[in-house]
Amino acid sequence: MIRLEGVWRTYRVGDGEVHALRDVTLEITHGEHVALIGPSGSGKSTMLHIVGCLDRPTLGRYLFEKREVGALSEEERSLLRRHRIGFVFQFFHLLPRLSALGNVELPMLFAGTPADERRQRAAHALEAVGLAQRATHRPDQLSGGERQRVAIARAVVMDPAVVLADEPTGNLDRHSALEVMELLEAMNRRGLTLVVVTHDPAIAERARRVIRMADGEIVGHDGGSWVVDRGSGGPALQHASDPRTTNHEPRGGG
Amino acid sequence: MRFLDLLRFAAGALRGHRLRTALSVTGVAVGIAAVVTLTALGEGARQYVVDQFAALGANLLIIFPGKVETTGGEPFGGVTHDLTIDDYRALARLSRLRRSAPMAVATDTVRYGDRGRDVPVLGTTADFALVRRLEMGSGAFLPAGDPDQGGNEIVLGLTVASELFRGENPLGQIVRVGPWRFRVVGVLAPRGQSLTFNLDEVVLVPVRTAMRVFNRSTLFRILLDVRMHDEMGLAKREVEALMRERHRAEDVTVITQDALISSFSSILNALTLALVGIASVSLAVAGVGIMNVMLVSVTERRAEIGLLKALGALDRQVLAAFLAEAVLLAFVGGVAGLAIGAGAIRAFVGIYPSFPASPPAWAVAASLGLSLGVGVGFGVWPARRATRLDPVAALARR
């Protein structure tokens, strides 16, 4: 459902250029749990933003559910984010003036969902993350782990196909981090595609598939499920017998 | 996104910054209050003047010496004639006139006992009371009769009477104007300012007496009361023709109440507009205040804007959300301004009860419209900046 083909993302900085992503080719299928790991500045967030349709490749193709995102209008990409994609951020990004319930309602507010239904679904989502009792609390009355669980409720309340989490445990203690990961994994088990950016190997290990990045490139794969979709006739995927020693291959080479 | 949800969302954001919100609301409120109050006062002034002239009666013609507008051509022989009692007599015979009254004016001291007061002394005839619709507080007006018969009757304005007599009954008493003695025959009912004079502060004597006492041969005005309102134009032309014939020149001005009202009315309308213009400047300042607040808000809430976009808010929804905040600020300010303005006007009327100050409906509607306009006008740019934010950059903590 997610397919990057030779994606570059280049920033102009002064006179020079920074390649946040260099020729990344990757496919993620429905229901996968993928961890993106790599040192700071290796392009993980950039990749996640492109996958989440918040950003567009400078070069290359990105297909989300078989639609070429680069060709979509601003509005169409917004609608994709609204209905198909959920985001979880390291710094939670809850609106401090809204209650937990209000924060979870937010995506539905902009989708024009009627107030009753909004409240009901938000309450349901909060219950699913174990925070039914905290619905009326504001973010500053919640612990970090609770805040991230509210953010997860918000990410899934529109019933998206994929949740993209950028270092969701980066600001949490070990215990809360485990709670948050277990929550996300439980949702993944029920069919939600999950992509988690992290630089914590312990968190990454929990994924069935680990993609290692360095300097804007995919430098390795762990786990089996990355061998995917050979029959689709699409371009070649990142593929090697020993992922750790593999640099990216030219696209179209398979 | 539903409209009410949008408003609630915007109001929630504004509540998050109470002080800032209150300050910009105050700015708009002051601007709108100024517009409403000044409009009401300007409009009140216009209404006041119109009422004053209307009180003269719609059938009044006023003649005074001199030509106001040049119609080209010098007066015959270059001589300007004064208005005389003979002119008045000739005019009074015109059949389209119901009544007429001459007016001679001087200022002198009226004395009773050791009390004295400088007042305008109006010399006129009995018909003056009817032409100017004067009411008597007590006694009678000047006696009817031949205007050449200069009697020694005097009628006092209310203020003059109460100052000179301090509660004593003035009727039948003798007062002195200069060395001359007059017998008080009546006191006017309160009337206040009307045309040139405050009628509470004048005294009235027979016209011939006034001219003799003050050694005048000329009249200040001649007032004519036309029988039929439809014949105003006709009567005016007849009067002008007669005066031209008598003076062999166009050297008097004849004006109607209508002309007075419309010229004063347009002057005062211009005044009102000028006041509104001045007040609008404060609204513009308030608008810049809103713009500033919204710009600060957009800068401060970059992360929020990025989040909304990540959650799938469309650009136009982000625009609408921020515009709604600006409009809400302005609208609340506008309503508060109307309330403040209404209070100010009420206070003003409390101090000057005779002044008909009330904001015209168009001003109220326009103020609200204006405040909304200020909100939209000054809110658009900050809101556009919000929509143009790159969500990735906005979400990043850098």
Ligand SMILES: Nc1ncnc2c1ncn2[C@@H]1O[C@H](COP(=O)(O)OP(=O)(O)O)[C@@H](O)[C@H]1O
């Ligand atoms: N807006 C930007 N302008 C310039 N360089 C950027 C910008 N965003 C990211 N980069 C650069 O792109 C590279 C990858 O960044 P990022 O994807 O945030 O890395 P990671 O999330 O793995 O730490 C870094 O070198 C970063 O400095």
Ligand SMILES: [Mg+2]
């Ligand atoms: Mg990052």
